[in-house]
Amino acid sequence: MVKPSCRDDTWEIPGGGLGAGEDPPQAARREVREELGIEEGSTVYLQHGFDPARPEN
Template sequence: MTRPPPPGHPVTASVLITDPQGRLLVVRPAKPDAPWALPGGAVELGESPLDAARREVREELGLILDVQTHDLFAVEWLQATRPDRRDRLAFIFAGPQLIPADHDRITLQYEEIDAWRWEPPTSALQILHPRIAARIVGPLQYPRPTTYLETRTQERTL
């Protein structure tokens, strides 16, 4: 018998990092056949999405970034796709622009990430997971509005 998942929403946080040419930093998770992603991951119990975004970048890339609350880029609510899953929230923060000297400071955590690279936005959107790519709308630099999305798998009556 399948149990319903516990209440609450799992939360993830990612960081959109660019370079002076406007390319995006993408990472390849160390899982077979995993699509490229943005640096980030799950928000831990008692941790804010902003703190999780900073921690994940520090763990995955070895970088300490000055990401702030006003750097919120997008939030998406995703409806569960199966009865054993929960709806979830995904946050993306816009990180600072990295300069070439910052590249030498990147140190991968190979248990989680096995590669990183710069991609122009159009090709990055092609190799990122489609749900992640869908969150990256509008200008990547200031000024830009924050985007809020909802992904529904079926209509719910309220």
């Protein structure tokens, strides 16, 4: 859980989408680095969600 800098009243689960040319494990590592400031060395791929409204992901 992270506390967004733009809001004082909530905590959120870190997350995000795929960047151009990224596969899900690469995106997960980037999101962990961006959201938590942690350079994660290994990532276990569990599941990829698909949003039909955003077919590019």
